[in-house]
Amino acid sequence: MAPLLQIKDLNVHYGGIHALKGVTFDVDEGQIVTLIGANGAGKTTTLRAISGLLKPSKGSVTFAGKPITGRPAHEIVALGLAQAPEGRGIFANLTVEENLDIGAYLRHDHAGIAKDKEKALGLFPRLKERLRQSAGTLSGGEQQMLAIARALLTKPRLLLLDEPSLGLAPQVVKLIFEIVKTIANDGTTILLVEQNAHMALKVAHTGHVLEVGALAASGPAADLAKDDAIRKAYLGVH
Amino acid sequence: MSRLVDVFLHALTQGSLYALIALGYTLVYGILRFINFAHSDVVMVGAWVSYTLAGVFGWAATGSPAIAMPVVLILTMGICAVLGFTIERLAYRPLRRAPRLNVLITAIGVSLFLEHAGRLDAVFGPDPVSMPKLLSEEPLFHIAGVAVPIVDATVVFLAIALLLLLEWLVYRTKLGAAMRAVSFDERTASLMGINVDRVVSITFLIGSALAAAGGMFYGLKYGQLDVTAGSVWVLLGLKAFVAAVVGGIGNIRGAVAGAFLIAFVENFMATYASPAFQDAYVFAILIIVLLVKPGGLFGSVTREKV
Ligand SMILES: Nc1ncnc2c1ncn2[C@@H]1O[C@H](COP(=O)(O)OP(=O)(O)O)[C@@H](O)[C@H]1O
Ligand SMILES: [Mg+2]
Numbered sequence: 275m276a277p278l279l280q281i282k283d284l285n286v287h288y289g290g291i292h293a294l295k296g297v298t299f300d301v302d303e304g305q306i307v308t309l310i311g312a313n314g315a316g317k318t319t320t321l322r323a324i325s326g327l328l329k330p331s332k333g334s335v336t337f338a339g340k341p342i343t344g345r346p347a348h349e350i351v352a353l354g355l356a357q358a359p360e361g362r363g364i365f366a367n368l369t370v371e372e373n374l375d376i377g378a379y380l381r382h383d384h385a386g387i388a389k390d391k392e393k394a395l396g397l398f399p400r401l402k403e404r405l406r407q408s409a410g411t412l413s414g415g416e417q418q419m420l421a422i423a424r425a426l427l428t429k430p431r432l433l434l435l436d437e438p439s440l441g442l443a444p445q446v447v448k449l450i451f452e453i454v455k456t457i458a459n460d461g462t463t464i465l466l467v468e469q470n471a472h473m474a475l476k477v478a479h480t481g482h483v484l485e486v487g488a489l490a491a492s493g494p495a496a497d498l499a500k501d502d503a504i505r506k507a508y509l510g511v512h
Numbered sequence: 513m514s515r516l517v518d519v520f521l522h523a524l525t526q527g528s529l530y531a532l533i534a535l536g537y538t539l540v541y542g543i544l545r546f547i548n549f550a551h552s553d554v555v556m557v558g559a560w561v562s563y564t565l566a567g568v569f570g571w572a573a574t575g576s577p578a579i580a581m582p583v584v585l586i587l588t589m590g591i592c593a594v595l596g597f598t599i600e601r602l603a604y605r606p607l608r609r610a611p612r613l614n615v616l617i618t619a620i621g622v623s624l625f626l627e628h629a630g631r632l633d634a635v636f637g638p639d640p641v642s643m644p645k646l647l648s649e650e651p652l653f654h655i656a657g658v659a660v661p662i663v664d665a666t667v668v669f670l671a672i673a674l675l676l677l678l679e680w681l682v683y684r685t686k687l688g689a690a691m692r693a694v695s696f697d698e699r700t701a702s703l704m705g706i707n708v709d710r711v712v713s714i715t716f717l718i719g720s721a722l723a724a725a726g727g728m729f730y731g732l733k734y735g736q737l738d739v740t741a742g743s744v745w746v747l748l749g750l751k752a753f754v755a756a757v758v759g760g761i762g763n764i765r766g767a768v769a770g771a772f773l774i775a776f777v778e779n780f781m782a783t784y785a786s787p788a789f790q791d792a793y794v795f796a797i798l799i800i801v802l803l804v805k806p807g808g809l810f811g812s813v814t815r816e817k818v
C-alpha cells in the first residue's frame with residue numbers, strides 16, 4: 275500500500291535563507307512518525323509546507339495519493355490533513371467551545387460533530403469544565419489540549435503536531451504523549467515534531483532526524499534511540 | 513427641559529450614524545490591521561447612490577410612497593457592498609503581503625479616485641444637491657413637548673436594528689466565529705479550513721453595506737448632499753474613525769459605544785458650552801482617551817503575534 279503522506283525533495287526558501295534542502299520521507303498509515311531536531315533545524319517549516327502555509331520552492335507533497343503541493347491551507351484540511359501548530363494557535367478571543375467548533379468549520383454532519391466533540395472532551399476532561407470560558411484564560415497545558423482536540427474535530431486521517439510538549443510541566447508532557455498514543459491507536463496517523471527526542475522516540479514507530487534543513491538519519495524509532503551519535507546529540511547522553 | 517430632550521435626540525441620531533460608519537473601520541482593522549481610508553468615500557457614494565436611485569424611481573418629489581425608503585436602502589446597501597468588495601479585490605488584496613504603508617497609500621488613492629470620479633457629469637455631477645424626502649419630517653410623537661420627526665425615529669430604529677443584526681452575526685453564527693478567528697490569527701484559521709480571502713471579502717461587503725446605510729441616513733436627516741469631494745464626508749468619516757479608535761479599534765461593541773459617546777459629548781458641549789468648538793470636542797475626547805487608555809475604552813484582546 276502506498277504511504278499516506280509522501281514528501282519528496284522538499285525545498286523551502288525564506289527570501290535568501292534556504293531553510294529546507296531536499297527533505298524526503300514517507301508516513302505510513304496507522305503509524306506515529308516523529309521528526310526530531312534542534313531548534314532552527316526546519317521542523318516547523320516542514321509542517322507548514324505540508325499544510326500549505328508555505329509554498330515549497332521545489333519538491334512535492336502527496337497525501338492519500340493526491341498531489342497537494344502548493345494548494346491553499348484551507349483546502350488541504352478538507353482532505354483530512356490537520357495540524358496543531360507550533361505555539362498552539364489558540365483563538366484567545368473565542369471561548370473554548372467556539373475554538374472546538376472552529377475545528378469543525380468545514381463539517382456539516384451535526385450528529386458526527388457532536389459525537390467527535392464528546393470523544394475529544396473524553397480525552398481531555400479538563401476542557402469540559404471550561405467550555406464557556408475564554409480560551410485565553412487556559413493554562414499552557416490546557417491550551418495544548420485544546421489545540422489537539424480542535425485539530426481532531428476536523429476529522430483528520432493524518433494529524434501533524436508541532437512540539438506539543440513545549441514549555442509544559444513534566445506531568446503534563448507525559449499526559450500529552452499518552453493521548454498521542456491513544457489517538458494513534460484510534461486510527462489517526464500522526465506526524466509528531468519534537469525537540470523532546472527522548473519522549474518522541476518512545477511513542478513513535480519511525481523517526482527522522484533533521485539537521486539544518488536536511489535529514490541526517492532515519493529509521494525505526496527504537497533503533498534511533500539506541501544510536502550513539504543521536505544519543506549524544508539529542509538525548510543528552512555523553 | 514425641552515432643550516435637553518432636543519439635544520439628547522439629536523445626539524442619538526448622530527450617534528447611530530457614526531456607529532454605522534465606525535463599524536466598517538473597526539471590522540476591516542480587526543481583520544487586516546489597516547485603516548481603510550477609502551471607507552468615508554463609500555459612505556459618500558452610499559448617500560449619492562440613494563439620491564440617484566430615488567431620482568431614477570421618480571421618488572425625488574415629496575410624497576414618495578412608503579415603499580420608497582426600504583427599496584432605496586436595500587439597493588444602496590447592495591451596490592455599496594459590491595463596491596467595497598471590488599475595492600478590496602482590486603486594490604488591497606494584491607498588497608496583502610506588502611508593507612502596511614503601501615496599502616495605506618493605496619487606500620488614499622482609492623479615496624481620491626472615488627471623490628473625483630464622483631464629480632464627473634456622467635457619475636454624480638459637480639454640484640451639491642438636496643436629498644429627496646423619502647421620510648417625512650412630520651412628528652411621529654412628542655417627548656416633553658419636543659417633536660420627534662419620523663425621519664429621525666426611523667433612522668435611529670433602523671440603525672439600531674442593523675447594529676443588533678451585526679452583533680448577532682459576529683457573536684452567534686459560524687461565519688462570525690470564523691471572522692473573529694481570522695481577526696486573531698489568520699494562519700491558524702486557515703489550518704481549520706477557513707478560506708481567509710473569503711472572510712475578508714465578506715467583511716468588506718458588510719462594512720460597506722453599513723457605511724451605505726450611514727450615508728443614506730445622513731442624507732435623509734440633513735437633506736443636503738455635499739459634492740463628492742466635499743469636506744463634509746471627510747469630517748463624517750473622520751469622526752466615525754475617532755469613534756472606532758476611542759472604543760478600541762477592532763472591537764465591535766467598542767465602536768458602537770465610542771460612536772454614541774462622541775455624539776453625546778459633541779452635541780451637549782456644543783449646546784451647553786460653545787458651539788464654536790463642535791468638532792474640536794471630538795478630537796479632544798480622542799486625545800484624552802488615548803492618553804488614559806491607549807488601547808481605547810474597550811481595548812480588544814492583545815493579539816499574540818507568532
Ligand atoms: N518566517 C521566517 N523568515 C525567515 N526565516 C525563517 C522564518 N521561519 C523560520 N526561518 C528560519 O528557517 C530555519 C528553520 O526554522 P524552523 O522551521 O522554525 O525550525 P524548527 O521548527 O526546527 O525550530 C531557521 O533557521 C529559521 O531561522
Ligand atoms: Mg519549530
